[in-house]
Amino acid sequence: MKSFRYVDSIFTDEAHLLINQGKITTLEQLNIYFHSWMESYNNRVHRTTKQTPKHRFEASSESIRHMTAEELQTLFLWGEERSVRKTSVVEIEGNVYDVDTSLKGKKIQVRYNPFDLSMIQIWNDVRYEDARSAELRSQKHSKLPADQEEAQTTAIGSNYLERLKAEQEAKKRKELGTTSFAKLKEKKKRGDLPC
Incomplete structure (x- = not known):
């Protein structure tokens, strides 16, 4: 580092x-x-x-360890804890995602690319099937810094x-x-x- x-x-x-x-x-x-x-x-x-x-x-x-593109991408995912609703959905930034029904009522870890909220990873000790948005209202996370036009x-x-x-x-x-x-x-x- x-x-x-x-x-x-x-x-x-x-x-x-x-x-x-x-x-x-x-x-x-x-x-x-x-x-x-x-x-x-x-x-x-x-x-x-x-x-x-x-x-x-x-x-x-020491031998060099090469990472796959997928491994590299996972290093930069954002994560947070969410509670799965009784309807087996979680919400992030106004987007609604369907998750595995066995997770109903449980707290889970969601991981996602803040630049593309169309799909999120679902974790609860192990990784579950990725969740696609059932309702996509926001493509990007609101906490991303705004693109500012820097004056030349x-x-x-x-x-x-x-x-x-x-x-x-x-x-x-x-x-x-x-x-x-x-x-x-x-x-x-x-x-x-x-x-």
């Missing part, structure tokens, strides 16, 4: 500057800047460990991410080198290159 706090405290502020300046307008652009930032972070020597995060990770003997400001601030990306691109160009057509032509004349 410490690494997430670090990303949130360092990268997020820098990214917001570029977003507010209109320099990041798509998720693809954000991912490009994030990749540059992560490459820099992973290759910087940590004060405590005296190693780069990349080297430390590569030297680790010419924020005076660091352009660290832009500099970082440019430095990494220059380094890659230097490593790859450039093709000199004059040198190729000269080598061809000398017979160093096949036709």
